[in-house]
Amino acid sequence: MAPESDRKPIQFNLDPKSGVPYYKQIILQVEFAIADGRFATGDQLPTVRSLAVDLKINPNTVARAYNELEIRGIVNTQQGTGTFISDKQIKLTEVEREGMLDTLVRPLISKAASYGFAMAEVLDAVRDAYKGIVQNEEEQHDIL
Amino acid sequence: MAPESDRKPIQFNLDPKSGVPYYKQIILQVEFAIADGRFATGDQLPTVRSLAVDLKINPNTVARAYNELEIRGIVNTQQGTGTFISDKQIKLTEVEREGMLDTLVRPLISKAASYGFAMAEVLDAVRDAYKGIVQNEEEQHDIL
DNA sequence: TACATTGTACTATAAGACTAATACAATAGG
DNA sequence: CCTATTGTATTAGTCTTATAGTACAATGTA
The missing domain is CATH 1.10.10.10 (Winged helix-like DNA-binding domain superfamily/Winged helix DNA-binding domain)
Structure with a gap:
């Protein structure tokens, strides 16, 4: 084979x-x-x-x-x-997508805020993390 | 008072x-x-x-x-x-702060990315979440 | 000191999480 | 049809988590 x-x-x-x-x-x-x-x-x-x-x-x-x-x-x-x-990378309605994101983000924010992290810091961290991920991508320009 | x-x-x-x-x-x-x-x-x-x-x-x-x-x-x-x-809202070194943020953010990004969320969407969600939090603040050290 | 108030330590137990052993069921391909 | 290959179901064992019961220890104050 x-x-x-x-x-x-x-x-x-x-x-x-x-x-x-x-x-x-x-x-x-x-x-x-x-x-x-x-x-x-x-x-x-x-x-x-x-x-x-x-x-x-x-x-x-x-x-x-x-x-x-x-x-x-x-x-x-x-x-x-x-x-x-999966072929159809998640089939969620817009509403579901929003809710999902909120669910993912909210606990992070709660903790980050109580640790005194400023919004800008969190935003930077998110950008950095995404940068690390996108390095291998080729034809995935707009995930948006 | x-x-x-x-x-x-x-x-x-x-x-x-x-x-x-x-x-x-x-x-x-x-x-x-x-x-x-x-x-x-x-x-x-x-x-x-x-x-x-x-x-x-x-x-x-x-x-x-x-x-x-x-x-x-x-x-x-x-x-x-x-x-x-605590009076001294967390006393972490810069290195510790960075590590902490990374620890908080990384799992979120991994999941968000595999669900097909674009970076911009995540950033918006973070901004929104912070907005919800800041509503009650007045003279609190500016979160920048 | 005496005492009320505060957090802490130790123990027990019920429930759930995690993994594994083993047997079952659906599919693809000859 | 067979049969190898794939995922599934059932069950059980072990460990960790979560909570509670009860007794202990430190602190502040009269």
Whole structure:
């Protein structure tokens, strides 16, 4: 067989000492890989079993991560076939998008403000973080 | 001038169904009250016991919340006296501040990006959230 | 000192989170 | 159809979290 041996298969790795549960580490790595372009629409994720073997954990743990990703609409999964990055990168209404953003941003702001961070500082930090992500992108000019 | 007794004592309330643990709800409410000016430097928080009675929970749960707040440097606590909003609103070095912000911002960005939110959208959301907070402020050190 | 007020320590327990073992079910392809 | 491959379901074990009960210790003040 000529599998995807020529495509860099994306390196997952787990840090058992981090305190962050395995399934969450997987979710984060997938999210991040999408964000910086290492995963694109339609790409197949490693199979539940292969990734489980690779990471030396139980398949169920991988499955759980994939499941949450599917619930969030980030991946599509089909039994017998595999799990793939969602074609229609999240289908939310504008209202839902706003709400989602608010949900993500609000706790951050609450904490940042009580720590005395000025709005400008937070804005800069956000810009910096995005800069780090966009470095790998090529034809994703306007995410807007 | 208004002594503490007729200053609105800040209304705490808990939502048992939210899934968010009590002690975290208390922490968040204190953080938020600081952020929007309802708590200012030097203010005394309700005593462990009084708040426990008020919320109908165990004093230890309140104590835990106050403890975490103290660890973060947000309040000062003295046995026999009470718990107070920290005078020196967090004493972090610049390096620590940067690291802290990064820690707060990074997960947000990772998620926002994988949901397809553009940087500009996130920036707007941050501005909006800060606007909501600043409404109550008056002569508070300018958040720039 | 005496005492009321404040936070703290220790312990117990119930609930939930996390992972794994194992067996099941759907799909693709010969 | 078979069968290998994929994800799924069920169950259980272990650990951590969250809260409470109860007793202790420090502080301020008369």
